[in-house]
Amino acid sequence: RIDDNRLWQSLMALAQIGATPKGGVCRIALTDEDKAGRDQVVQWFRDAGLQVRVDEVGNVFGRRPGTDPQARAVATGSHIDTQPTGGKFDGNYGVLAGLEVVRTLNSHGIQTVAPLEVAFWMNEEGTRFTPVMMGSGAFAGIFGADHIRSQQDGAGLTVGEELARIGYLGDVACGDVPGGAFAAYFEAHIEQGPVLEAYDKPIGIVSGALGQQWYDVTVTGMDAHAGPTPMNLRHDAMLAAARMVDAVNRIALDQAPHGRGTVGHLQVLPNSRNVIPGQVKFSVDFRNLSQTGLDAMDAAMRTEFARLAGQCQCQVEITQVVRFAPCIFHPGCVASVRGAADSLGYAHMEVVSGAGHDAVYVHSVAPTAMIFVPCKDGISHNEIEDAKSEHLAAGCNVLLHAMLAHAGV
Amino acid sequence: RIDDNRLWQSLMALAQIGATPKGGVCRIALTDEDKAGRDQVVQWFRDAGLQVRVDEVGNVFGRRPGTDPQARAVATGSHIDTQPTGGKFDGNYGVLAGLEVVRTLNSHGIQTVAPLEVAFWMNEEGTRFTPVMMGSGAFAGIFGADHIRSQQDGAGLTVGEELARIGYLGDVACGDVPGGAFAAYFEAHIEQGPVLEAYDKPIGIVSGALGQQWYDVTVTGMDAHAGPTPMNLRHDAMLAAARMVDAVNRIALDQAPHGRGTVGHLQVLPNSRNVIPGQVKFSVDFRNLSQTGLDAMDAAMRTEFARLAGQCQCQVEITQVVRFAPCIFHPGCVASVRGAADSLGYAHMEVVSGAGHDAVYVHSVAPTAMIFVPCKDGISHNEIEDAKSEHLAAGCNVLLHAMLAHAGV
Numbered sequence: 126r127i128d129d130n131r132l133w134q135s136l137m138a139l140a141q142i143g144a145t146p147k148g149g150v151c152r153i154a155l156t157d158e159d160k161a162g163r164d165q166v167v168q169w170f171r172d173a174g175l176q177v178r179v180d181e182v183g184n185v186f187g188r189r190p191g192t193d194p195q196a197r198a199v200a201t202g203s204h205i206d207t208q209p210t211g212g213k214f215d216g217n218y219g220v221l222a223g224l225e226v227v228r229t230l231n232s233h234g235i236q237t238v239a240p241l242e243v244a245f246w247m248n249e250e251g252t253r254f255t256p257v258m259m260g261s262g263a264f265a266g267i268f269g270a271d272h273i274r275s276q277q278d279g280a281g282l283t284v285g286e287e288l289a290r291i292g293y294l295g296d297v298a299c300g301d302v303p304g305g306a307f308a309a310y311f312e313a314h315i316e317q318g319p320v321l322e323a324y325d326k327p328i329g330i331v332s333g334a335l336g337q338q339w340y341d342v343t344v345t346g347m348d349a350h351a352g353p354t355p356m357n358l359r360h361d362a363m364l365a366a367a368r369m370v371d372a373v374n375r376i377a378l379d380q381a382p383h384g385r386g387t388v389g390h391l392q393v394l395p396n397s398r399n400v401i402p403g404q405v406k407f408s409v410d411f412r413n414l415s416q417t418g419l420d421a422m423d424a425a426m427r428t429e430f431a432r433l434a435g436q437c438q439c440q441v442e443i444t445q446v447v448r449f450a451p452c453i454f455h456p457g458c459v460a461s462v463r464g465a466a467d468s469l470g471y472a473h474m475e476v477v478s479g480a481g482h483d484a485v486y487v488h489s490v491a492p493t494a495m496i497f498v499p500c501k502d503g504i505s506h507n508e509i510e511d512a513k514s515e516h517l518a519a520g521c522n523v524l525l526h527a528m529l530a531h532a533g534v
Numbered sequence: 535r536i537d538d539n540r541l542w543q544s545l546m547a548l549a550q551i552g553a554t555p556k557g558g559v560c561r562i563a564l565t566d567e568d569k570a571g572r573d574q575v576v577q578w579f580r581d582a583g584l585q586v587r588v589d590e591v592g593n594v595f596g597r598r599p600g601t602d603p604q605a606r607a608v609a610t611g612s613h614i615d616t617q618p619t620g621g622k623f624d625g626n627y628g629v630l631a632g633l634e635v636v637r638t639l640n641s642h643g644i645q646t647v648a649p650l651e652v653a654f655w656m657n658e659e660g661t662r663f664t665p666v667m668m669g670s671g672a673f674a675g676i677f678g679a680d681h682i683r684s685q686q687d688g689a690g691l692t693v694g695e696e697l698a699r700i701g702y703l704g705d706v707a708c709g710d711v712p713g714g715a716f717a718a719y720f721e722a723h724i725e726q727g728p729v730l731e732a733y734d735k736p737i738g739i740v741s742g743a744l745g746q747q748w749y750d751v752t753v754t755g756m757d758a759h760a761g762p763t764p765m766n767l768r769h770d771a772m773l774a775a776a777r778m779v780d781a782v783n784r785i786a787l788d789q790a791p792h793g794r795g796t797v798g799h800l801q802v803l804p805n806s807r808n809v810i811p812g813q814v815k816f817s818v819d820f821r822n823l824s825q826t827g828l829d830a831m832d833a834a835m836r837t838e839f840a841r842l843a844g845q846c847q848c849q850v851e852i853t854q855v856v857r858f859a860p861c862i863f864h865p866g867c868v869a870s871v872r873g874a875a876d877s878l879g880y881a882h883m884e885v886v887s888g889a890g891h892d893a894v895y896v897h898s899v900a901p902t903a904m905i906f907v908p909c910k911d912g913i914s915h916n917e918i919e920d921a922k923s924e925h926l927a928a929g930c931n932v933l934l935h936a937m938l939a940h941a942g943v
């Protein structure tokens with residue numbers, strides 16, 4: 126069993142770097158704070174005897190050799206970059222749980238047959254450089270390393286320049302692992318949702334992750350004065366958009382239990398009290414566990430939006446901007462997580478990740494599964510993000526046993 | 535008959551002051567541009583022999599004496615301040631139509647029994663200083679002069695300071711008219727709506743103006759991650775607000791033909807693509823011809839919004855921010871407008887003003903009516919606002935004859 130207190134103390138120590146007044150953390154990717162966080166974790170890696178490797182997009186790997194020099198590594202990890210008003214646990218937990226697994230094995234003098242690795246992936250949050258999950262995506266070969274290094278932030282600085290500046294532009298080729306691809310990858314993460322808490326389970330066995338399709342929608346009507354324009358002569362883009370928001374919700378409910386539909390961003394023009402809006406722009410975020418389901422949501426949206434635009438004498442334009450395919454994690458790895466939770470006596474349930482994670486990309490190059498633990502009120506991407514030490518410890522114990530099952534003692 | 539070309543030339547000359555690159559006008563109340571516009575109109579008033587009076591809130595009156603020194607004045611007017619991206623006709627037309635009436639009488643050597651007055655009211659648009667229709671409201675005693683002079687713009691400058699700076703802080707007490715209150719007040723204005731154009735009528739006989747009730751609405755739910763949060767555990771403020779927008783439309787349609795319901799302003803928090811919005815703020819603008827109708831809309835909104843908030847596990851807060859009572863213009867003045875249009879042979883129809891106008895305030899202290907002329911596509915508060923010279927001339931002829939009917943020749 127891991128050391129609950131040591132894990133908690135590491136989390137609290139890392140949260141000091143970039144700490145915000147409201148108790149959160151701001152360590153945006155490739156800033157000075159991210160450098161300080163990286164330096165701290167690398168120091169801990171070295172103190173625990175790990176061999177540190179940095180790849181050409183700034184992913185960092187700490188390796189604990191196994192007894193069989195031929196064996197492929199069993200890996201874990203997550204990210205330590207945060208949202209601008211992020212919390213202490215999102216990402217950080219997965220990395221420090223990996224470190225705690227190593228420290229536990231060290232203090233018990235346990236050798237594994239296969240090497241173990243703990244990784245932290247560059248820029249998971251995508252808050253400064255798009256897209257999200259950049260480092261793990263490059264590792265999995267989804268993006269080229271050159272493409273990633275040329276991505277710019279709002280000030281025109283590139284990922285490559287910023288990696289060099291903070292000392293994390295490594296020379297390991299993206300995806301290269303000594304001895305060959307990971308034999309297995311496990312990622313522990315806070316759930317970022319309310320399900321485990323609602324069902325009072327400390328462990329979520331994550332069987333897969335929802336696919337995502339994001340859209341930009343523009344509804345165009347005609348600005349007009351709210352007073353003299355009769356209801357039947359309006360081209361009210363706000364009314365059309367409102368009905369589309371309702372349709373997004375209906376379309377997601379039609380795909381229960383895994384369909385999700387969210388309009389998070391909406392902008393009105395000219396946005397004046399007594400002017401009927403001539404244009405409304407908004408985002409649609411659709412998620413589902415199957416591509417068939419996502420396709421059905423896409424089709425339903427296009428039909429409904431055209432109908433509703435017509436109803437309000439408006440035009441609608443839909444552009445797809447993001448796409449992640451649905452992901453079913455490796456059945457063997459998922460079984461190992463379940464086996465570990467069972468043998469440790471933790472109550473658990475199968476869940477699906479609604480959010481994207483580095484594990485979703487790693488899954489395409491190695492057998493992968495995830496372990497979720499509850500977070501308070503399901504809140505994340507928020508300075509008040511919180512989690513219980515006992516749940517974090519439970520997830521870390523499950524991670525330890527799942528990794529050992531694959532690495533062999 | 536008035537001189538069509540002279541009226542058009544005056545409109546085009548005044549539109550040079552504060553002209554915008556896109557063919558509109560920007561002469562926001564009490565700015566340097568407004569001063570230049572005021573100086574030009576006052577010069578024209580003086581050239582036409584009018585005696586100029588400025589009151590203590592910057593309303594300006596030009597008087598043409600009558601033959602009976604005892605008689606109360608027959609007045610007309612409107613405003614010359616504009617929206618930031620305003621047009622050439624909104625307000626300006628009513629003032630320059632009044633000037634054209636005087637010039638026409640001058641060039642024909644016609645004396646009236648009662649004096650005539652042409653007014654331009656301070657800050658009708660309310661774009662820099664709230665509320666709208668400030669000058670006419672103070673003239674009618676709805677607002678105190680001190681209160682109005684203490685109103686501040688976004689930079690903290692007061693109406694009083696700005697009036698003094700541009701030389702239009704007069705000494706006439708608000709509401710004072712030599713010889714007593716106006717015997718009648720007529721205001722010519724572009725319709726700012728699409729009805730006259732749709733029915734192909736050059737003249738609208740305005741029988742009244744819709745009452746207005748404006749609200750600020752805040753819907754509060756709970757921010758949450760769009761991925762991991764199941765549809766049934768959401769407190770989606772965007773969804774609740776969208777259904778409320780639809781309800782505003784329904785409530786207005788239930789009050790056909792005079793009910794209007796508009797959500798012109800809407801703001802989402804935190805307004806991020808993959809975050810379920812925790813708060814949405816929006817405006818509601820309800821209009822109707824009867825107070826009973828407005829009361830019914832208010833009650834229906836409160837019931838519906840509470841129901842829809844509950845449906846989406848959100849809270850709703852409603853604050854009323856503006857109220858104008860419905861206005862039925864003076865039957866005698868309305869009859870004079872109709873009589874003038876008939877005798878001049880202009881096609882006309884009875885309409886109701888959907889927008890607020892200075893005439894609505896003046897109506898509370900003098901018998902009042904309005905004359906509408908069509909504007910292109912019903913568009914105003916827009917640089918592309920446009921109107922036909924022949925329609926503007928027709929409205930001005932109707933104004934001339936309606937005023938003469940009350941003033942006596």
Ligand SMILES: NC(=O)NCCC(=O)O
Pocket residue numbers: 257317479480481482761808
């Ligand atoms: N874990 C996480 O917050 N990912 C961001 C992308 C998403 O919206 O799923």
Ligand SMILES: NC(=O)NCCC(=O)O
Pocket residue numbers: 352399659666726888889890891
């Ligand atoms: N005429 C005009 O645009 N008035 C502004 C107030 C309103 O919205 O009716």
